[in-house]
Amino acid sequence: QSALTQPASVSGSPGQSITISCTGTSSDVGSYNLVSWYQQHPGKAPKLMIYEGSKRPSGVSNRFSGSKSGNTASLTISGLQAEDEADYYCCSYAGSSTDVVFGGGTKLTVL
Amino acid sequence: QVQLVQSGAEVKKPGASVKVSCKASGYTFTSYGISWVRQAPGQGLEWMGWISAYNGNTNYAQKLQGRVTMTTDTSTSTAYMELRSLRSDDTAVYYCARDSSGWTYGPGTDFDYWGQGTLVTVSS
Numbered sequence: 001q002s003a004l005t006q007p008a009s010v011s012g013s014p015g016q017s018i019t020i021s022c023t024g025t026s027s028d029v030g031s032y033n034l035v036s037w038y039q040q041h042p043g044k045a046p047k048l049m050i051y052e053g054s055k056r057p058s059g060v061s062n063r064f065s066g067s068k069s070g071n072t073a074s075l076t077i078s079g080l081q082a083e084d085e086a087d088y089y090c091c092s093y094a095g096s097s098t099d100v101v102f103g104g105g106t107k108l109t110v111l
Numbered sequence: 112q113v114q115l116v117q118s119g120a121e122v123k124k125p126g127a128s129v130k131v132s133c134k135a136s137g138y139t140f141t142s143y144g145i146s147w148v149r150q151a152p153g154q155g156l157e158w159m160g161w162i163s164a165y166n167g168n169t170n171y172a173q174k175l176q177g178r179v180t181m182t183t184d185t186s187t188s189t190a191y192m193e194l195r196s197l198r199s200d201d202t203a204v205y206y207c208a209r210d211s212s213g214w215t216y217g218p219g220t221d222f223d224y225w226g227q228g229t230l231v232t233v234s235s
Contacts, residue, residue: 036220038156045206045225046148046156057223089156091220099170100146100158100218 003028003101004090011109017078020106022090023071028101030071034093037066037075040105041086049088050075077108085110113137115207115226122232123197130193131229133207140188141165144210146218147181147192149203150228157203161210161218162190170218197233204228 005023012018022029022037029035033053038046048057050066053073063078073092077084090103118132133145147159160171162181169181180193190207207226212219 034220036222038222040156045228046208046222047225048221048223051211051221051223091156091158091222093218093220096217097173099161099172100220102148102156102158105155 003094003098004092004103006088006090006103006106008104009107009109011111012080013111014080014082016080017076018080018108020075020077020088020090020108022073022075022092022103024073024092024094024101025071028071028092028094028098029068029073031095032093033068035066035068035073036091037064037073038089038091039084039086040089046089080110082110084108113209113224115209115224117205117207117226117229120230120232122234124235125198125233127197127233128193128195129197129231130191131205131207131231133190133192133226135188135190135209138209140183141185143213144215144218145181145183145190146208146210146222148206148208148222150206151200151203154203158218159192159205163215164190165215168215168217194231197231199233202231202233204230 037050040046054066146161208222209224211221211223
């Protein structure tokens with residue numbers, strides 16, 4: 001059982017927007033602005049898409065955005081494209097005793 | 112350009128140890144930490160631990176404490192992860208990832224460059 005809870009799957013049509021939630025607790029997501037999101041295509045290494053909750057690394061499309069409310073972080077992808085079909089993982093700092101935790105992952109299907 | 116190149120696939124018997132290497136290039140090795148993340152077949156990502164390449168400080172995931180050791184060799188810009196007393200559920204792809212936070216006292220969560228992954232298979 002993962003420390004952070006994500007929906008197992010989400011889907012959307014090209015051009016639409018989708019949001020993936022990542023629910024933690026007051027010990028991780030709720031306490032630190034240190035949530036990151038990763039995209040992983042089959043057989044590939046993960047790719048950083050969002051860091052520190054809402055910041056985008058250089059080269060990541062502005063169609064990807066991150067936010068947080070309370071103990072839940074969210075990743076929104078607007079203008080869905082076929083290439084966005086992948087697994088997405090959230091990650092949060094969880095304090096000095098637990099350090100870093102990942103969500104269980106969400107499979108995004110572009111219909 | 113930043114690159115992390117990992118050692119090749121390994122097959123080990125239960126109870127054995129494995130040591131995976133991660134050679135960094137394209138940046139100042141001691142300016143960033145390295146986290147190790149593994150992924151069992153068909154499963155999600157699991158953070159294993161972190162090492163500061165600056166001062167060697169380490170933080171390990173509680174479930175792996177006592178079985179894992181992370182080290183660095185700054186002369187060759189290489190990070191190592193050794194896992195001992197291997198079990199079948201340690202079968203996974205092991206990744207090293209650069210921690211872009213640059214902290215020296217503990218891990219961040221911003222893994223901006225990843226190695227290609229090393230498949231470790233534990234089987235009798």
